[in-house]
Amino acid sequence: MTSAPAQRPRARARRGQGERLREEILEATERLLIQTGDQGAVSIRAIAEAAGVTPPSIYLHFADKDELLAAVCAVRFAELDRCMTEAAAAVDDPLEALRARGLAYVQFGLENPEHYRILFMTRPVAGAADNPVDLEHLPGLGAFGHLVEDVTRAMDAGALAAADPFLVATGLWTGVHGITSLLIARPDFPWPPIETLLAHIVDVSARGLAPS
Amino acid sequence: MTSAPAQRPRARARRGQGERLREEILEATERLLIQTGDQGAVSIRAIAEAAGVTPPSIYLHFADKDELLAAVCAVRFAELDRCMTEAAAAVDDPLEALRARGLAYVQFGLENPEHYRILFMTRPVAGAADNPVDLEHLPGLGAFGHLVEDVTRAMDAGALAAADPFLVATGLWTGVHGITSLLIARPDFPWPPIETLLAHIVDVSARGLAPS
């Protein structure tokens, strides 16, 4: 909030306050991303103008555009995790908790399609193939870990058939991602009512994973 | 650096043969898409050079870049349909046919990631919101129709629980798309072995859709 659209005369920051611009750039980017709803419209120049600054100044804080977008999305990623955890915590039954988690995931994606697109529908940096990603810092691994925990819990409670929790969690993830991403990418397909489709998918998964 | 494939001035086409260039452009585009494996590298200028022609000539045959890429992918789409139909036809059991269809889908996506990305992971034209898409010509609707047919067949044979075939087919589609697109977009995730994951997902779906 405090949508500080303070554009034009942005005073130069004091000596030690250079980091403030970083925050302002992040805020401006997020604002643009949500307002326009189009990743293509979020250009370095547009961001710079929205932040009341010239384009090169952005590179004082971010190596390139990808890093900037990644930073924006990392914030959003944390919120996705928060949404899901909150939804899951509101339910006692471990199976229902998983269901709530899945629904929260889909809802988040549909409400933040451009963020979701960047997070899960575009290839990563693709740059350094010799730098095989730092797994510890891979954004979203925390959220995924929480899913694995909930799956394990459901198995321990006998709500799911015993199996490799990691494998099952991965399968659930691909499931919710499938519907979320297709709805975002192909809104013109003659979709059945979303709630119907979602309920069907969740039911099939639950039935397929139920203890025998 | 890019292997400049010999393009001398490319003789101008004869009077009635203007359409030949269209084919050459399509071929050049597909070639680039596969060679570079990066949609970003496939620019109008690069395509023009690969076809031995100047950029504006492309606009004699395609309204814009989107239309060109769509045309390239339409071809690939037909082949996806062919692959799946072929795989499904090789099996008698209707449930196994569905399974084969799904596996063929995933395989096609992983073997043609850049085509798959354009087909299913990017927003469509997004242009004319007042022109709500011509459903008849929506590419891939044919392939989807074949899936619905196979689902119906499996239900009639009692291999799947009776339900709305369109709904079930849509759910299956989102399922195979989920794993395909995530594998393409997030190759750095610590995936379990693909065959294991795929088998798990297919099994869960089969179990969830089985007659009671």
Added chain:
DNA sequence: CCGATAACTTATCGGTGTTAGCTCACACGG
């Protein structure tokens, strides 16, 4: 041979991400 026109080109526009190099104001050591 002529002129209409299909098939293409040259030149250009406005936009993009990104970099090199500069300026200017502040803070601090002497």
Added chain:
DNA sequence: CCGTGTGAGCTAACACCGATAAGTTATCGG
């Protein structure tokens, strides 16, 4: 109290991109 180092940001430019307007060339019917 002043000189200077440097942090913070800017100007100008590069090399691309998609797209268009207007020109040129070669072919073919008559």
